[in-house]
Amino acid sequence: MRAKAITFVLAFIGPLMAASAFPFELTLKWKAEEVPTYWHNRLVLAKNSVLVSSRGMEIGPSGAPAPDEADGLYILKAETGEKIHLKTSKDAGGIALSDIDGDNLPEALVGCYDGSVYIYKLGAPSRPVKLNTGYLIASTPTVSDMDGDGSPEILVANSQGNLFCFDPDGGLLWKYEEMRTAWIISSPAVADLDGDASPEIVVGNSAGRNEGFLYCFNSQGELLWKFPASGQVVSSPAVGDIDKDGRPEIIFGSQDHNLYCLNPDGSLRWKFPTGNQITSSPALADISPEDGVEVMVGSKDSTVYCISSRGKKIWAFRTKGPVVSSPVVADLDGDGRLEVVVGDLSGVIYVLGHFGIWKYEADSEILSSPAVGDVDGDGKLEVVVPSKRTVYCFESPGAGRIAWAKFQGDSWNTGLLANAITYGRFSASGFPGTWTPGIQPVVVFSDPNLEEAIRDELGKPRGPITAKDLAELIELDASGRGIRDLSGIERCINLRRLWLSGNEVEDIRPLGALTNLEELYLDDNRIGDIAPLGNLTELREMDLGDNLIEDVGSLKRLTNLRKLYLYNNSIEDVAPLAGLFGLKVLELSNNRISDIGPLANLTNLGALYLDDNLVQDISPLANLRKIGEEGGDERDGVVIHLGLSDNQITDIGPLLDNPGLGEGDGVDLRGNPLGPESVDIVRKLRAKGVNVLYEAPSTAPVLKLPRQLNFGEVAVGDTSLRKVEMANVGTDTLEVRKMIVGRPTAEARPSVFGLLPRPPLPWKLPPEGRKTIQLFFAPQRRGPHQDTLWVISDDPAGPKGVALIGMGIAPEVVVSAGNVDFGPVQLGSYKDTLLSIYNRGNADLRITGVSLASGEAFVLLQDPEGSVVSPDGSVPLRVRFLPDAVGEFRDTIVIVTNAPESPHKVPLAGEGIDKEPPNVKFTPPSPQFVLRSDKPYEIRLTASDLSGVDSATVYYRTGGERGFSILEMSGDTTFTATLSPTTQILHRGLELYIKVVDGAGNIWQSPHYTIAGKIAGKGIKRPGLTLRKKYQMISLPMYPEDPSPSAVLGDILGPYDDTKWRLFWWDPRKKTYTECPDVPPFTPGRGYWLITRDPKELYTGPGVSVPPDTFEVTLQPGWNMIGCPFAFPVGWNEVEGHETLLPELPRACTVVDGKYEFPDQYVLRPWQGYAIYNPTGRTVTIKFPPLEAGTPKPGSTSLLDLA
Known part of the structure; x- marks a missing residue:
């Protein structure tokens, strides 16, 4: 093989x-x-x-x-x-x-x-x-x-x-x-x-x-x-x-x-x-x-x-x-x-x-x-x-x-x-010692960094970690370990405190099983979906800062929370937090929050941080009378309990309406567009003992821009548009004089980012005025891009910038060979090579066409047109050189894709030569050579004049075998195949051919011969088969010398007598049964009903076995009776065309507890007849391959024998 x-x-x-x-x-x-x-x-x-x-x-x-x-x-x-x-x-x-x-x-x-x-x-x-x-x-x-x-x-x-x-x-x-x-x-x-x-x-x-x-x-x-x-x-x-x-x-x-x-x-x-x-x-x-x-x-x-x-x-x-x-x-x-x-x-x-x-x-x-x-x-x-x-x-x-x-x-x-x-x-690792799983169920961690942290906590550097081990953990600190996968941590069912800060975690589903957690720290990870935390109702403190969270809806059931940290995320809606009445500390800085109304009823809050958001109306804070009762965050020497910096607040009057703000409480109001009236409000707050961080308003203009504009992934060659809003949050008119992508001190330079259209400058924005500009990102290469939009105005703070980032994505075509030279190939022969088209880019590669520039002597054996290749994927492309004349040939494979460098070209070269093939004399035996039961038969094949030949090989197998046996020949060689005179060989026949390869790799191959065996003498008895006194379905895996039913069955059962034996054949065209003596001659692949009175052993009589070549049977619409044409079993799944008939399967007659049954069959066995229903309404041709589904043994039984 x-x-x-x-x-x-x-x-x-x-x-x-x-x-x-x-x-x-x-x-x-x-x-x-x-x-x-x-x-x-x-x-x-x-x-x-x-x-x-x-x-x-x-x-x-x-x-x-x-x-x-x-x-x-x-x-x-x-x-x-x-x-x-x-x-x-x-x-x-x-x-x-x-x-x-x-x-x-x-x-x-x-x-x-x-x-x-x-x-x-x-x-x-x-x-x-x-x-x-x-x-x-x-x-x-x-x-x-x-x-x-x-x-x-x-x-x-x-x-x-x-x-x-x-x-x-x-x-x-x-x-x-x-x-x-x-x-x-x-x-x-x-x-x-x-x-x-x-x-x-x-x-x-x-x-x-x-x-x-x-x-x-x-x-x-x-x-x-x-x-x-x-x-x-x-x-x-x-x-x-x-x-x-x-x-x-x-x-x-x-x-x-x-x-x-x-x-x-x-x-x-x-x-x-x-x-x-x-x-x-x-x-x-x-x-x-x-x-x-x-x-x-x-x-x-x-x-x-x-x-x-x-x-x-x-x-x-x-x-x-x-x-x-x-x-x-x-x-x-x-x-x-x-x-x-x-x-x-x-x-x-x-x-x-x-x-x-x-x-x-x-x-x-x-x-x-x-x-x-x-x-x-x-x-x-x-x-x-x-x-x-x-x-x-x-x-x-x-x-x-x-x-x-x-x-x-x-x-x-x-x-x-x-x-x-x-x-x-x-x-x-080579089976060192004996393997033993943990006595308690073993827990396996996909992430070795998590496993290391747990082993450190357990004090168990080696050996299996069991569920019992993990059940003993009450707290675990796995911060800063580079952990990505939390699989296995769900078995730490008794954890009360868990630190996972500073890792690379995205999927937190395993945490959903840790329902005993009271403290959980997940800050500085890559978490977007926090739905698995919704069942952790025992939590009292949780840190989710520095993540990618947008939706906090799953937190609404966590009513035992006292401290919640959600800073540096992308949260807009805080309504799900409205029912967390027990919260004492809430950190929401650096999000996208504009409406803080849902927080109005969180009256137990002692510290609230809303810095760097989009808040304008702070009236809901008037009712938060316990602000200052929790330890605060020190900023510039002041302990802050209410952080409101860098928002869009213009009216801070509601702070005076909050009777709870008083001695020692700290408020940060910096970075807001406050008007002159704020000076008096701040004075009054300070008079109550409130520590206020505050920038007194001036009459200067103040330009406010977003910190960053992210275009995301954009295909190379495409253009993406995004908008940026600029605002004047000062108290005087702002004049925008220049906008530059690049350094603010330089003139505009070529960039993949730009303004579209370029606005007419200068612009003037009154206080509280806003204006939107549009920018584009048009990447010309794969990979990350970044630049800065600088806005130059009369803001006393100088030029202000918006960071522009985007990712250019594109497929990249790489072919496994830059060029292909087939070398010399004999006329009339060919040589193949296999190429792989790889996608080394970061976007799907779509192949829209693969062709040859001329197609004169080269052929593409596969057509990957329409294929979509993911990044790091590939598709095969097989190319054949088939010269039809002497001389050099050149061509080019042209691969058209959505890659920027398309089309991709691969040069091809080859030389056609006219060299005499070796003289191989191949004389197969007669198509119907006689096999007798008293002596073996030899087949002689000769290959001569093999100068210049690398190899001459005979491939041969008897019918039903799946692999060819191989004999290498050199010089003048005679190959002898001896076929033993057994029942199986007599019926199986022989397949053979010769393949010759010369030094240039040229291949010559003889015709493929399939040779049947002539069955001499009295014929062949089916081992183990007895015709019994009952209905039975039969078939013959051979061509009888005299195929008439009276000749095949007469010697065994006697002349036809419907009181002793009867034979029926279902005519699928007429939809009726025909009874002997009108039954047509026995033919391989056809099934028959036989009724016998006296048990007899079945002999075939002389004849010829079916050649080991594909055998076709045509099925009419409706019921048909078929048989395996070969003397070895064939799997139904291997019969070409069987899928057309699904879900129908062949059925064989059996007797169970005295009753006839017709169970589905997955292997068709010789001598057994089968019924098969064709549900298509048209004729269907099925093809039996000469490949054995199971090795028959003398004395083995079939469903027919058991019937």
Whole structure:
């Protein structure tokens, strides 16, 4: 098999994709063959080892356990994949890895189909301890400390519906039996759901064919609640606070096609529908810019989904086959961005990332789940993926953070996000020692600076931080730590005092859970939304100064507040504060407040600061009689209790109306346009003992301007307009003589800012006069811009300025290659190259056209026109050089975008040469070569005269195989393919071709041959198929030599006699049944009804197998009867055109409890007939690919056999 790195369309994956190095590549380190795994064989990584459990090679009827020599636990060496096999008596299930006895050596806990959990001591050979549950175990064991005694307990569910809890010595602590009528295939997850420092257990069950539940138990095994689903719950739940509201969510999938998210009490938060059953278990990781943590999960609709914390699709990646594997998430190349690893039932391993996708074709289905970690301790991460037959170990190009390392996130299988994060750090660092989560639920902090502050307060520099630790905190000072993310602080539920001043916090949602807070200091951050504070009703003092707050509506319920600081924000409306009657100190300086009427009833205020606002009317202050009763703010040697400086106040008379203002109280009135009458009012206030900071009015003009004008983000090439109001707040006429953008002593100079239009000067403004001017911002480059508008007037204070700021935004096109030279290419051949168009700017890049200047010898294989590329994103562009004449060729790619430098051009060059291709003699066998049952058949292919050829390769596979086998040829080489005379080979046929590459990279390829096998002699018997005394649907995966029903069935059942056997065919055109002998000849891809009286074995008679090439079947409107044309099963999801028929699926006849049923089928098997309904009202052609959905085995059964 060969791995492929393939570019991916950014718009499809969305936020997961961003620019990075390309291509990404995993290197195959080793593969361990004959280690068969199924969906429940979840592997675990350990230091220098890979642990894999196996159900072996044999599977009984309906998937039932069948013991064989391959069952058991495999320990694979990390360096080589060399195996140690510990055999179990029956099929082995999933693994948990934990030091359960405290001796610093890990134990592997393996569930088994004999109903026991086996505990193996790793590193100290001994007989395994056996824990018996009495019935087979398909669920994976979970380890967790359930009773808080410091020792882990073992949770395991069996397929009789029972949940068990054992102590480390194997003693049964409790057993829950209500679910005994249902299989439990889901594995238990453990988390503290209700915040009581005691864990709960959640696990799914399969109550019936169309029914399942998610159960929740307390740590003593008592049922707390159960949530019903409309399908079996095989998926194992994951638990984590994905929306960062301080409460965990429970996420799981169901076979009713839905992904569910529940609240801790079992109520539905959201559900997300997919197109088919979900047996994959979700992974939780923050991989996109969306708020919260994302959910990754696979579905049998052949899709991997990334779902936001709100239940919305972020991206969906279409896979080749259905996905039952559970994803893992890690930064595999060390670039700081996470990749998603998953496999599908077509045998493809995928790595989804910012670079695009990387994929690898394994030898068989991926039923189990990958795992990631630095197994060999070399500083690079290994990715280990088991297929149905082989375990693959890949080495990544680097090592970074591991977000979700394996099935259920950690080696204890707790399914808890917090444990997954700490386990990810452990596995990324080479598995030092044994990993143990906190005995109490572990709390993980996304921000290391916050974690450091909490560790300092706890006096706990190392080790896990538990919810119990945080519950002991009464106060925490985390000021000035550079904290950005508060996730995790919500577990500090008993905090009374919290300092977070001087950080970089924007999102304060985690604080909403801290309902015991009495003092909170959040000044000097980047907070805009304070809604999460609305429930903190115990607060008595809060500082929110120096933030970005506009709306204070959420504070109206905080009636216990005594001191509130809201300075240096953007608040206009203070009405929500009107009911905070207990306030004694209120600091509102430097906002945009003009109406202070709502403050009139805050009669307990002892200090009020309204400096630097837009206040004109101060009459509401007349009733605030306690001003001065609280300690004030010292300014220029005066203690101020009422700050009113730098407003638009002209009348201070209301201050005389306030009888509370008196001896020792301080008032700041500076910076207001006060008239002459204010002199007498100030004198009277001072006579009462009030300390007044005051600037006596003069007869001079006073120019007042805003401090700053912010244009915000403006696209390069665009123009934004803003207005500035200037006012004369003096007592004499103001003359504005000049306005300059730049230095006030210089003449106007070119700037991206300017006046529009330029006003005729000079202007004269009377006292209290106002005038508006308009300015523009027209950025010509990306990045921040700043300048100053200077206004020169006769204000005695001199020129005054307004700071002008704005951000120019624009995309910037960067192509991965400045020019491309294809070099010499043979006429009739071609060479491709892959380019990436990156957006290195700070605005979305919109590609409006990509073309070639001439298009003479170059071709664009992708058209990114219409693509929108976010900053740091990219789109692929593949270019082909296809010369049609000898000589040099030149062309140019022209990329037209909204970037300022558009169009962007990439020169292309190449040379057409006429060189003789090598002489490759390829003589395929006869299209209908005879395969006999008594001897093998050899196919001879010869390649000669290979001088100047770098490689000549034969690619071959038998029908149904997904990957080609490869044989490199050199010189005169004869290739011999020996096809063993087995039933499967006889029916499968052969595909092959030769590819030759010369030293210049030119490629020659032979035709693709598909070769059927002629079936000689008496024909082929279908193993295990007996025609029974009942209705049954059949089909033939071959072309019989004599296709008439009497010839095919006559030798077995005797001449046609409707008292012994009957054959029917549904004619989809006439909508009627035709009965033998009028049934048309047997044809592959067609289904038939057969009734027999006496059991017989079915033989085909001589004929020819169906060539392994795409096989077409045309469906008429309404009901049709079809069959699999090949001698191997084909997945319905891989049949081209099946999506046209959705939601209809093929149906096979079965008998359950003596009744005929027609269940939907997802795999079409040979010899079985199916009914399919075409709902489109028109003919639909479906195409079967010659690719096997599952490996058939001699003696295996199908629905036909079970009918």
